[in-house]
Amino acid sequence: MSGPVIDYQAVFEALPGAVALLTTELVYVEANEAFLTMAGRTREQVIGRYLFDVFPDNPNDPGATGxxxxxxxxxxxxxxxERDTMALQRYDVEYQDRPGVWEERxxxxxxxxxxxxxxxxxxxLHRVEEVTELIRARGDRSGSDHASVLEAELYTRARELQELNERLRRAIAREREVALHLQQAMLPAPRPLAHHQAAVRYRPAVGALNVCGDWYDLVDLADGHRTAVAVGDVVGHGLRAAGVMGQLRSALSAASRVADGPAQALEVVGLYSRSVEGAESTTAVSVFIDWNSRTLSYSSAGHPPPALCGPDGTVSFLDQAxxxxxxxxxxxxxxxxAQTAFTEGSVLVLYTDGLVERRREDIDTGLDRLARSLTRHHASDPDALADGLLADLIPRAGVTDDTALIVVRL
Known part of the structure; x- marks a missing residue:
């Protein structure tokens, strides 16, 4: 028996409590009307902004811990x-119509x-209930003694949370540092190709935890007239994803050296991935460049399509395989x-989804943005072109996923 179609956006808006959704980098992606009303902010002042840019601590209170x-x-x-229910917090809020004036909340x-x-x-999901009036009412009834007890309790809880936060911060910093070093050790150092210029870029995601499993590979094959180019993306974050990335990158690099083409190389790695825990649903794309015949052979395992930009700035996506x-x-x-011909002077671009995908946005929008940027910079040398693409496509606040990018001048 089929039930009614549920509009979860409407449910979210109808919640009587104040609720907001944040990314793991603490950027607001949604907030219901109850939250905005309680906070005294408009959607434009909240959505897409970093939590503590919207609600910083009161600078006039040196003991502020909210x-x-x-x-x-x-x-x-x-x-x-796991969910976390916080102790009662004092967290002052600045009046929007009176800059520099803060209300005790x-x-x-x-x-x-x-x-x-x-x-x-x-x-x-951040759900918050304001209890300012309750605290004030209790203070009015009980006098300064009750207020002192409450203040002491808040101070003790704040110190405990501060100590926990410091231990957590150190643990997160250690994991991120190890994962970044692991990624750097497993990704190949950029080196010149025998035939043409190329550039690679790798941008880790913003945030303490989001060290991901993106990789790239670029190698001239033994036959002397072909180059294999590949990028891939392991699902997940942290040390585990970085470890899986290293295994799959090495496997695809080795398979490319002996395979007839990119499809066969991906087949081999696909079979191997079944024995690697955490490799499920990894995406990858491989392109073999034949410099003699001026053709590109390519195959994609669920990955965003490579872009090919001709000398005239016309962009097409390799999406037929x-x-x-x-x-x-x-x-x-x-x-x-699939196979396609290229004209000398063209540009081939491979990338991971951090370059083009944005939450609540269709992937075609990101691909169109990439095509426009590529047309704008296509005449530049590969290094300048790679930098131009990143400048155009990576938001100033950073992205929540790693970005790997390869640019090859054909």
């Missing part, structure tokens, strides 16, 4: 995937993880392969 405590709770939820927050299909924390990600099919099936 920002540190809230940060600690949200990071704890992002790390553990008290809050009871609860932070809850919103999980992605792979079980990782994708969003943070796309198959599911690695290790998805229960049985082995030969992967498709």
């Amino acid at each position: 920002m540190r405590n809230l940060y600690a709770s949200l990071r704890r939820v992002a790390v553990t995937g 008290y809050w009871s927050p609860v932070n809850v993880p919103v999980l992605a299909p792979d079980g990782s924390v994708e969003l943070l 796309t198959d599911p990600p690695l290790g998805v099919r229960p049985e082995h099936v030969a992967r498709p392969q």
